Amino acid sequence: MAYTTFNRQINDQMKEPMFFGNPVNVSRYDQQKYGIFEKLIEKQLSFFWRPEEVDVSKDRIDYQNLPEHEKHIFISNLKYQTLLDSVQGRSPNVAFLPIVSLPELETWIETWAFSETIHSRSYTHIVRNISAEPHKVFDDIMLNERILERADDVTRYYDALIDGINLYQRCGEGTHTINGQSHSISLYELKRRLYLCVMSVNVLEAIRFYVSFACSFAFAERELMEGNAKIIRLIARDEALHLTGTQHMLNIMAAGDDDPDMAKIAKECEEEAYAIFRKAAEQEKDWAEYLFKDGSMIGLNKDILCQYVEYITNSRMQAIGMKAIFSTTQNPIPWINTWLVSDNVQVAPQEAEISSYLVGQIDNEVDGGDFGDFDL
Amino acid sequence: MLSITIHGGVTINVDGNQRCILDTLEQHKLQVNYHCREGYCGACRCKLLSGNISYTNEPLAFVRAGEFLPCCSVSLSDIIIEIP
Numbered sequence: 001m002a003y004t005t006f007n008r009q010i011n012d013q014m015k016e017p018m019f020f021g022n023p024v025n026v027s028r029y030d031q032q033k034y035g036i037f038e039k040l041i042e043k044q045l046s047f048f049w050r051p052e053e054v055d056v057s058k059d060r061i062d063y064q065n066l067p068e069h070e071k072h073i074f075i076s077n078l079k080y081q082t083l084l085d086s087v088q089g090r091s092p093n094v095a096f097l098p099i100v101s102l103p104e105l106e107t108w109i110e111t112w113a114f115s116e117t118i119h120s121r122s123y124t125h126i127v128r129n130i131s132a133e134p135h136k137v138f139d140d141i142m143l144n145e146r147i148l149e150r151a152d153d154v155t156r157y158y159d160a161l162i163d164g165i166n167l168y169q170r171c172g173e174g175t176h177t178i179n180g181q182s183h184s185i186s187l188y189e190l191k192r193r194l195y196l197c198v199m200s201v202n203v204l205e206a207i208r209f210y211v212s213f214a215c216s217f218a219f220a221e222r223e224l225m226e227g228n229a230k231i232i233r234l235i236a237r238d239e240a241l242h243l244t245g246t247q248h249m250l251n252i253m254a255a256g257d258d259d260p261d262m263a264k265i266a267k268e269c270e271e272e273a274y275a276i277f278r279k280a281a282e283q284e285k286d287w288a289e290y291l292f293k294d295g296s297m298i299g300l301n302k303d304i305l306c307q308y309v310e311y312i313t314n315s316r317m318q319a320i321g322m323k324a325i326f327s328t329t330q331n332p333i334p335w336i337n338t339w340l341v342s343d344n345v346q347v348a349p350q351e352a353e354i355s356s357y358l359v360g361q362i363d364n365e366v367d368g369g370d371f372g373d374f375d376l
Numbered sequence: 377m378l379s380i381t382i383h384g385g386v387t388i389n390v391d392g393n394q395r396c397i398l399d400t401l402e403q404h405k406l407q408v409n410y411h412c413r414e415g416y417c418g419a420c421r422c423k424l425l426s427g428n429i430s431y432t433n434e435p436l437a438f439v440r441a442g443e444f445l446p447c448c449s450v451s452l453s454d455i456i457i458e459i460p
Contacts, residue, residue, distance in 0.1 A: 039436055043416055240417035247418070247438045315409060318460065319418055321440065329460075331409060340411040340419075
């Protein structure tokens with residue numbers, strides 16, 4: 001029950017559930033219950049990038065020439081994204097690693113959280129460049145009411161899960177008196193907290209980032225803040241992969257083959273899951289209103305952004321088998337998709353800045369057919 | 377020539393010059409949501425009502441029964457699909 005970093009019990013990893021089985025002992029990938037997580041790890045590693053690789057020096061001039069209300073839009077989004085990635089850079093590790101039971105999933109969680117730390121570092125890279133006083137930007141995050149309001153909903157489910165795990169791993173199931181206060185925990189309740197936590201993370205990756213993404217790309221459509229947009233593109237590519245990761249977890253849980261309790265919990269929590277989606281969409285719409293309080297930007301205003309929030313909320317819900325809750329069926333800003341394309345599809349890496357171009361990647365396979373049209 | 381029928385809508389022909397079903401749909405000016413275009417985000421999910429498709433690379437996104445990703449697949453027969 002207590003967490004151990006090297007579980008001495010000999011177990012069959014193929015029979016463990018994703019969470020709350022035996023702690024992982026040997027990090028082995030020769031046998032995998034869910035091979036998808038290793039594929040996600042490989043994909044994430046092929047995406048590796050560093051903020052310093054992206055030149056943001058032109059953004060400084062662009063930023064200085066922006067009207068005040070557009071400066072507000074730009075910098076507020078950066079602050080909010082900084083908060084989101086601060087949470088995502090640490091919480092999956094703290095919450096999920098003590099309870100995970102499959103090596104491939106354990107490594108996926110670590111890989112996932114690591115890539116979020118790159119995002120955090122990239123915000124500092126951007127802010128350092130556009131502002132002579134970066135500390136003012138970061139200091140404001142902890143004082144900005146609009147950001148703190150939403151921080152509560154982003155972190156609540158993580159904190160409830162982490163708190164429950166601490167109690168369970170120290171004292172086990174039951175009611176315990178600690179420092180004169182009574183606390184109860186059951187494994188079933190912990191699983192419920194886990195399900196809601198993964199659901200809330202799914203919503204975070206699926207919806208919360210996208211209002212900021214839309215604004216960054218709207219600036220870049222006008223050839224402004226393009227260095228920033230390049231970085232946001234790389235972040236969006238990572239987030240799409242993380243989202244796929246949480247969607248797989250949720251779908252495996254709901255199917256029940258992995259852990260029958262989780263399927264039961266998924267049904268019991270259905271209403272709460274809808275509420276999490278609805279609240280996130282409402283909060284993002286409020287955020288759009290705050291962003292545009294002093295004026296819109298070319299190509300984007302509050303109404304369009306709100307429609308986009310509704311549109312992606314619907315599509316994310318359908319991806320995990322839920323019903324759409326908004327009537328919007330059309331993407332009001334179809335141009336955003338071209339910014340979200342993974343650039344792997346380009347054919348000549350040396351002619352373009354391709355973020356996934358791996359140095360030293362050589363195709364060594366040659367067969368007779370390759371010399372078919374050779375004449376000597 | 378294989379055809380793609382949009383449920384309750386038009387039927388289009390697959391001319392074989394497109395990389396995937398998504399490209400064919402776009403060639404005929406049909407709007408499908410997309411992001412990554414290589415099977416890991418799942419944004420282009422459509423329903424496959426009849427016919428067979430084959431993946432040019434196996435999608436990483438979760439695809440439930442009855443759905444498919446047009447961005448990394450080609451059709452093997454006439455197909456009827458539903459675009460959400």
